[in-house]
Amino acid sequence: MKAILIRAKKQYIDNTTLMKTFLTLLFSIFTTLAFSQKVFTVDNFSNEYYGEVHITSSDDVYNKGWIAIYERKTKQRVIRVFSDEIVLELHANKVMANIKSLGYGEQSLLMYDDFNFDGIKDFAISDGQNSCYHGPSFKIYLATKNEFIYNNDFTRLAQEYCGMFDIDAESKKIYTMTKSGCCWHEYSEFIVVDNKPKAIKVVTDEPDRIFSLTTEEVWNGEKMVKNTIRTLDLNQEGLEVFLSFNLPKNNKRVMLINVDNSALYYVLAKKDSTIEFAYPIKSDYKSPDFYFDRTTTNLSVTFKNNDATYKIYELQNEIGIKITFGGKTSFLIGDITTKKGSLDWLRKVMLDNVHY
Numbered sequence: 001m002k003a004i005l006i007r008a009k010k011q012y013i014d015n016t017t018l019m020k021t022f023l024t025l026l027f028s029i030f031t032t033l034a035f036s037q038k039v040f041t042v043d044n045f046s047n048e049y050y051g052e053v054h055i056t057s058s059d060d061v062y063n064k065g066w067i068a069i070y071e072r073k074t075k076q077r078v079i080r081v082f083s084d085e086i087v088l089e090l091h092a093n094k095v096m097a098n099i100k101s102l103g104y105g106e107q108s109l110l111m112y113d114d115f116n117f118d119g120i121k122d123f124a125i126s127d128g129q130n131s132c133y134h135g136p137s138f139k140i141y142l143a144t145k146n147e148f149i150y151n152n153d154f155t156r157l158a159q160e161y162c163g164m165f166d167i168d169a170e171s172k173k174i175y176t177m178t179k180s181g182c183c184w185h186e187y188s189e190f191i192v193v194d195n196k197p198k199a200i201k202v203v204t205d206e207p208d209r210i211f212s213l214t215t216e217e218v219w220n221g222e223k224m225v226k227n228t229i230r231t232l233d234l235n236q237e238g239l240e241v242f243l244s245f246n247l248p249k250n251n252k253r254v255m256l257i258n259v260d261n262s263a264l265y266y267v268l269a270k271k272d273s274t275i276e277f278a279y280p281i282k283s284d285y286k287s288p289d290f291y292f293d294r295t296t297t298n299l300s301v302t303f304k305n306n307d308a309t310y311k312i313y314e315l316q317n318e319i320g321i322k323i324t325f326g327g328k329t330s331f332l333i334g335d336i337t338t339k340k341g342s343l344d345w346l347r348k349v350m351l352d353n354v355h356y
Contacts, residue, residue, distance in 0.1 A: 040088070045097035045112045046121075048072055053086065053095050053109060063088060067109055067125050069148075079148055081139055085128040100164055102177070107136045107164050115154055116142055116192050117172040123148055124164060132162040132178050142195070153196045161188075183207045199224075210239060210259055211275060230275035232267065242345040243312075245319050245334040252276065254321065254334065256301065256312065256343075262352045264290050266303060266312070279303055279310075280353065288355035292346050299343035301354075314343045 042051035050072055055065040063086040069079040088095065089106050099108040111124040120143040130137035140154035157165045161176040168175070174190040174197055189201040200219040205212065212231045217224040234241060243256040255267040266279040280289040280303075291302045300313040311322040319334040346354065 040095040042095050042097050042110060044094075045110075046072075049078070049112070051095075051097065051110050053088070055086065055088075061087065062129075069110070069123060069125070079123060079125060079141055081125040081127050083126060083128040086126065087129070087136070100166070102163065102166050104135075104163075111138070111164065113167065114169065115140060115167060115174070116195055117167075117169065118195075120144075122154075124158060130159055132180075135163045138164055151195075157190070157197055209278075210236070210257070210265065211278065230278070231273065232269070232275055241341065243314075243339075243341040243343055245336070245340070246338040247321075247332050248335045249332060253338075254312070256341075258345075258349070258351070261349060264301075264346075264351050264354050266290075266301075266310070279305055281305070289353040290351075291355045292343075294347055294356065299346075301343060301346070312343070 038055040040053040040055075042053065045051075048071065049069050052068050052070065053065065054068070055063045057064045062084070064084050065086050066080055066082045067086070068077050068081075070077050086109065089099070089108070095109060097108050097110050097112060099106050100111060101107065107126075109126040112121050113124075114120060115122045115124070122143045123141040124138040125141065127137055127139050129135060138155070138158035140151050140158060141148035142151045142154065157174065157176055161178040166175040167173070172191065174192070176188045176190070177185065179185045184206045185204070187203045187205075188199055190197040190199050192198070198219075202217045202224070204215045206215075207213070208230060210232065212233065213228065214231070215226060215228045217226045219225075238260040240258040241255050242258055244253060246253050251271050253269045255265075255269065257265040257267060259265055267275060268277040270276050289303055293300045293302070298313065298315055300311050302309065302311045304310070308323060308325040311324075313320060313322060317336060319336055319339050321332040321334070323330050323332065346356075350356070
């Protein structure tokens with residue numbers, strides 16, 4: 001009798017466990033089915049059209065599904081874009097159009113604006129996270145009198161840069177930005193020619209050793225003309241100017257800079273603080289770039305660039321640069337009253353690219 005009761009109890013427990021498992025599975029199925037039918041209406045951008053976001057499956061961040069545009073009168077679908085990575089940004093449980101916080105802010109799943117400046121509004125529809133650093137990307141559909149047509153040239157601007165592009169209706173220009181790593185950035189400016197975006201200005205900022213390098217390409221009517229400038233932030237960590245003076249002949253400033261107590265740089269800066277010339281050309285310290293003469297009271301540092309030899313010298317009442325090129329010697333005399341620091345500093349340190 002006792003054995004029968006034990007078996008009955010065990011069977012009851014097994015049945016209860018089975019029922020709980022079944023109910024959990026059933027709940028999961030119903031939840032999945034319910035969520036797979038989730039539809040968000042987007043209805044804040046046009047009197048002629050409305051949008052829908054259909055979610056078929058989801059994880060914590062990304063959703064699979066599609067985004068569609070419908071004519072309001074006929075309910076006819078005019079555009080549909082599928083995506084494996086729909087990112088929902090809800091506002092009071094609604095999906096909103098035309099939010100475009102460029103850079104790294106919120107960008108709506110659909111945008112309705114005149115992208116080619118022909119007076120008719122077009123559509124940008126999210127197709128996932130395909131732009132830089134897994135950012136939002138869009139497909140562009142340009143409007144005609146009767147339909148919306150996918151445009152590959154405008155779509156590239158919303159795929160190959162960082163997120164959606166910006167537009168200025170007054171100047172009829174388009175702006176994009178992209179980046180790589182912490183410090184390389186590119187900013188481009190386009191106009192629309194024959195219904196295609198055409199770059200008229202591209203500015204690239206990137207680090208160049210201790211300098212910042214800015215390259216600007218501008219369309220002059222026939223071709224892109226490139227101009228590159230270098231600047232130097234003397235406040236950056238690890239830099240110390242141990243000698244500087246002005247050259248009154250050309251109104252430029254000579255600087256000898258200690259970098260991280262390991263390397264010496266020669267820098268010639270223009271009046272506007274841009275860098276005209278810097279040495280060494282490459283950051284390679286396997287062989288000495290400079291030669292320091294500390295055997296006499298007349299200190300000097302020498303380096304050779306191509307066929308020219310430069311000697312920065314410091315006397316008691318004179319400072320300057322001796323240049324030897326093609327068997328001829330010339331002098332750039334510095335303004336001694338503008339001198340700051342001294343070559344004597346090199347007596348106190350051992351830099352990797354200086355021969356003592």
